[in-house]
Each structure stands twice: as C-alpha cells, then as structure tokens.
Amino acid sequence: MAKRRFIQAINDAMFEEMERDPRIILFGEDVEISMFGDTKGLRDHFGPDRVRDTPICEALLTGMAVGMAAAGWRPVLHMMFSNFMYTGFDAIANQMSKLHLMTGGQMKLPITVMAGFGGGRSTAAQHSDCPYPLFMNLGGINVAVPSNAGDAKGLFKTAVRSNDPAIFLEPGGRGGELGEVPDGEHLVSFGKAAIRREGRDVTIVAIGAMVKLADQAAKALAANGVEAEIIDPRTLVPLDEETILASIAKTRRLVIVDEARDRCSAASQIAAVAADRGFGLLKAPVKRVTVPNVCMPYAPVLERSVYPSSERIVSTVLALVSNQEAI
Amino acid sequence: MRNDYQNPSQETLLAMYERMLVIRETEEYLGAQFRAGELPAGVHLYIGQEASGVGICAHLSDEDWITSTHRGHGHFLAKGGDPYAMIAEIHAKADGVCGGFGGTMHVADLSRGILGANGIVGGGLGIATGAAFAAKLDGKGKVAACFFGDGAANQGTLMEAMNVASLWKLPLLLVCEHNGWSEFTRSEVATSGNILDRAQPFGIPAQEVDGNDVGAVWRVAGEMIEAMRNDGGPGLLLTHTYRTRGHVEAEINFLSQSYRSEEEVASWEARDPLDRAVALLAETGMATEEILVVRERVKTLIDAAAARAQAAPDPDPALVKSMMFSEVDAW
Numbered sequence A: 001m002a003k004r005r006f007i008q009a010i011n012d013a014m015f016e017e018m019e020r021d022p023r024i025i026l027f028g029e030d031v032e033i034s035m036f037g038d039t040k041g042l043r044d045h046f047g048p049d050r051v052r053d054t055p056i057c058e059a060l061l062t063g064m065a066v067g068m069a070a071a072g073w074r075p076v077l078h079m080m081f082s083n084f085m086y087t088g089f090d091a092i093a094n095q096m097s098k099l100h101l102m103t104g105g106q107m108k109l110p111i112t113v114m115a116g117f118g119g120g121r122s123t124a125a126q127h128s129d130c131p132y133p134l135f136m137n138l139g140g141i142n143v144a145v146p147s148n149a150g151d152a153k154g155l156f157k158t159a160v161r162s163n164d165p166a167i168f169l170e171p172g173g174r175g176g177e178l179g180e181v182p183d184g185e186h187l188v189s190f191g192k193a194a195i196r197r198e199g200r201d202v203t204i205v206a207i208g209a210m211v212k213l214a215d216q217a218a219k220a221l222a223a224n225g226v227e228a229e230i231i232d233p234r235t236l237v238p239l240d241e242e243t244i245l246a247s248i249a250k251t252r253r254l255v256i257v258d259e260a261r262d263r264c265s266a267a268s269q270i271a272a273v274a275a276d277r278g279f280g281l282l283k284a285p286v287k288r289v290t291v292p293n294v295c296m297p298y299a300p301v302l303e304r305s306v307y308p309s310s311e312r313i314v315s316t317v318l319a320l321v322s323n324q325e326a327i
Numbered sequence B: 001m002r003n004d005y006q007n008p009s010q011e012t013l014l015a016m017y018e019r020m021l022v023i024r025e026t027e028e029y030l031g032a033q034f035r036a037g038e039l040p041a042g043v044h045l046y047i048g049q050e051a052s053g054v055g056i057c058a059h060l061s062d063e064d065w066i067t068s069t070h071r072g073h074g075h076f077l078a079k080g081g082d083p084y085a086m087i088a089e090i091h092a093k094a095d096g097v098c099g100g101f102g103g104t105m106h107v108a109d110l111s112r113g114i115l116g117a118n119g120i121v122g123g124g125l126g127i128a129t130g131a132a133f134a135a136k137l138d139g140k141g142k143v144a145a146c147f148f149g150d151g152a153a154n155q156g157t158l159m160e161a162m163n164v165a166s167l168w169k170l171p172l173l174l175v176c177e178h179n180g181w182s183e184f185t186r187s188e189v190a191t192s193g194n195i196l197d198r199a200q201p202f203g204i205p206a207q208e209v210d211g212n213d214v215g216a217v218w219r220v221a222g223e224m225i226e227a228m229r230n231d232g233g234p235g236l237l238l239t240h241t242y243r244t245r246g247h248v249e250a251e252i253n254f255l256s257q258s259y260r261s262e263e264e265v266a267s268w269e270a271r272d273p274l275d276r277a278v279a280l281l282a283e284t285g286m287a288t289e290e291i292l293v294v295r296e297r298v299k300t301l302i303d304a305a306a307a308r309a310q311a312a313p314d315p316d317p318a319l320v321k322s323m324m325f326s327e328v329d330a331w
C-alpha cells in the first residue's frame, strides 16, 4: 500500500497504461500542462503524437474519439469540466453509445472520456454539474465514479483496457485527497460495488464524493446508536444491484446519497431497483439525499443550502429509523 | 513518381461505370421495394449523384476510411461494399452487413474502411477527422474521406474539422456533395457565400468539379488524394451534382406541395452521370455491345442479390441485449 493523492493515482494509472499499450492516445484541451494534474508529465514522456492539446471544439473532439477508435487506436479524451461534455454530447449520444449496436457489433470503441465533476467549490452552475444520469440513460457507455485514490487508479485502468466506451468522472476538488493505493498492478472491475462500512440498521448507497460525507454521517449516527452500512457502487453502469440488495436484506432501510439533481438522478434509478427487486425487504420508504431540482448557485451559503451534507444524511437516517416520515 | 490524372484509362472508366451501374440498379430496386411497401423505412437515394462517390472512391483502398451520410448507399457501394450485404441490411435481414441493426441510414463495413452512413447530418465530420488522425499516426499514407451534403456544410463542426485538420496536417478529404437542396430547403436560403471559400481562411486547398462527370471527379480527386498521401494535409472538394429523386423516396405521399420544378429535375436528368460515362467510354472507342454486356452483368448480379436478400432470415431478437457492449459478459 502506498499513500497517493487522488490525482496522482490517476496520473500513475495513465503513465502505466500508456507505457503498456502504445495505441493509447490522450487528447483534449490543456492536457499538456494539465489543469487538474491528472495528465501532468505525460506529454514530456510520451511525446506530441500520443499526448496532444486540442483547440476548443468539444463537438468535434467526441466525434474524433469515435473515428480514432474505429480506426484502431485507443483514445482517452479529457473534457476538463463535465459541463463541457454537453458541448460534445452529440457524438457521445448519437455515435459513441450507439455504433457498436448499429454496426451489428463491427465497431469496437475502446474510448475513455474523462472529466472533473460536481459542486461544493463555488464554481457556479456551469462548472459544477453532475451529468452521469444522462450517460447512464444512453446505454452502450460504462460510467465509473471513483470515490478514492485507489479506486480511481483501478477503475481508470479498467476503463482504458475495455473495448467499450467509458465515462470516467473525477470528483472535482478532491484531487489533493490522500488515499491508499495497492502496490503493483491494481485493477478494479466494473460492476463491483464496495462495502465501505458494515452496519445493521440502514444501508447508505453513496456515489463518488458522497462516500466521504456518508462516512462522516455514519460516525455521527454511531454515536446515536445507529449502525449504517455504506455501499459505494464505484460504477453506475454496470450497477452492482446484487450487493445493494444484499445489504438491504440485512438493514431493511435504504438511503441514497447522490450529488446529481434529484429528478431522474442515479439515486432515482437505485431507488427504482430497490422498489422493484427489494420491495419485500424494506420496512421503511427509500429516501434520497440529492441536490434539489435547481442549478448550483455561486454563493457558498447558497451552495451549502442545496449540496448534500453529512447533517442532511444524519437527519434523513434518524427520521427513517425512528419511523418518522423523513424529509 | 506522380501519376497522370489527366485521362482515366478505358479500363478505369469502365470499372467506374460498372460501379455506378451497381449503385443505380441497387437503388432503383430499393426505391421500387419501398414504394411497394416492402421496406420498413424510407430510403434516401443517391440516384443522379453516382459519379461523385465513384470518382473519388476509385482512388481509395480498403485501408483508407470513409464516412458517409443519410444518403449513403452510393458511398458504401463505391467504396467496394457488397451489394448483397447492403440490400439484406435494408431489407432488415440477419445477413445484412450490420445484422439488421443499422438499416438504410447506417450501412457500414469496417473491413472495407466504411465507417458508416450516418443519420446525423454532419455526424461524419468528427469521425472522419479522428480517422484521419489515426491515419497520420499509422504513418502508412492512408487517408480519410468525409462525404457530406451542402446542408451539412452549415454545421459548426465543419469549421472545427477544418481547423484541426489544417493545424495537424491530417490527410482528410472533405467532400461536399452539393446537390442544391437540404431536404426541401433550397441551398440559396440556407447557405451564405460559397462553401468552397470556407476552406481558404484555414489554408486548406479547395477545388470544385462537375460532380456528374466521373472523369473530371476522378482527375481532381486523384490529384488531391495523392498529395495527401504524401503528407499534404487536408483538402476540400466540392462536387456539383443533383439528386434527381426525392429527398426520400415517395416523398410526394407526405408533402402537400412540390418544392422544385419538373424543368429543374429534367435539366439535371439530361446530364445524367451514367449517360455521360457511356459517352466517355464511346470516346475511348468502346463498342456499344461491350457496354451492354456490362449492363447485363450488373443487372443479373443485383437481381440475384435482391432475390437472395428477400429470402434471408430475420434477425434474432435475443441478440438485441447483447449488442450494446462488446464485453458485457466480462463483468
């Protein structure tokens, strides 16, 4: 085990994978200097053919990733902030997610599209979205949302080795956070949730940066005699439904923490799975701790009022276990 | 050594004429099938534009890439795609080149560098730019040709593609097939200036050509593509042509009024690219009987392909779920 920062772990994964496979190409805006640090040093090491700054033209870049992959390369496209994926959404939604099926399986698309996402840092509405519900709905694209340095490395490696497109989202502002990264070759499979904490009273499914908040909440709850189990799905597509259902079977209560806007969030999907496949296991309604259906305001006091917090998780859980109607 | 692109040989001309005939026969068949209610969806026919795709693809091998449009049957066949596999696809059969998953607007054959027709107008621009980048990285003198219409030329990604391709000197041939219409909108009301001039500020060489003259298309495309193979960077080729059939076959059934005059259509029919190819062949001294032999051969080929496609089995619905990912079982 080594202590690495979140962003270093991704950077390590990139170095190791690009070294291993000469067909991996990294491109995007300012990847050479690296705004977040995740692509730092790659240009010097691998040269301009394999690591390349692009003009600002997201609509073209996502299409280019498809063309490069169809022509036998393994592109990694860095989109900087996930909001800019909307500018490049056409080729993601109309080409990348569909062409494997549309060509009858002829076109393999080993593409990784990466970006930072999420709020909490006063970056305001156009730099703090949480777009994974859109990608989850496309089909044909895997969606990885690491919550810690070790998973970031392992999930990134799985993404670039896969022959299918993957969206890899790094929780924004978490780059400096230290975490344990296993030594040697470290891969994390897609579709395998992690149980971050065991508990008997309530299951908290928390996504990405929400795992840390859930962990803080679990400590506060324990002080109140409530033992929470925390599940980190790690990938939203594929989603490890079995691990979530097994946990509900034990705790019989489910709270989902997601920093997407509430409507049609990943939390909505997980709640639907629980209702559909776990109805008989539940003894309380499923609750979602999400961002309400507003876009992220700028002022820290406003942002805090809508962003999920450990306090909100705690009060939601306490209301559930005391059998009151939760917020 | 530079090739001579002044005069295609009789052999080259004949091969191109035969390809054009394959497209024409196939599409006449498909149009009739649609009108008879035998196809699940409407078809956008390339009839009248065959010289453009054929004159260009004559310079491409299976190692080169093309992207195409909603009007993509002609490009597929021009690039060497198998008529049977395409007809079966459009008939929605399991033998189709995409197993019945793509259909008329999505015919693709990766083994021949055909990255696919596309239902998104301008959708090929990014894909072709990516393929051209791949070609550059491969370093083997391959090229990517992107076919798009005059309507698609108004998508912003054309500017993005020209910027990147020029900056990175990518072997990307942008082929704008100017047929004067995007759906039922005349080019003059949708497009400002001359599309050809759009290449100039990017330092991209641009040429225009009579897109109904297969010899002329072959000459101009040959020079541009050869320059690209020698690390020459992108080019824009504007082929002036016309679709003598509707935007989509049998459109009259849903349009409340016609949008173009019979004279306009007739004036282009008088410049039919196949007739003009026959005239070119005659100039080389080819006898009418020899041309008729080719025509018979193509007709027999397409008739047989069509009959076989009609008899082919439907695709298996059990396959649908497994088709979204290539590795879904791995997890």
Ligand SMILES: Cc1ncc(C[n+]2csc(CCOP(=O)(O)OP(=O)(O)O)c2C)c(N)n1
Pocket: B069, B070, B071, B119, B120, B121, B122, B148, B149, B150, B151, B152, B153, B179, B181, B182, B183, B247
């Ligand atoms: C993004 C997008 N917008 C609109 C359409 C609907 N549409 C299909 S074909 C077409 C006209 C395209 O004109 P052009 O590019 O000149 O090609 P042509 O049909 O003339 O070959 C339109 C508007 C579409 N398929 N995709």
Ligand SMILES: [Mg+2]
Pocket: B149, B150, B151, B177, B178, B179, B180, B181, B182, B183
């Ligand atoms: Mg047009």
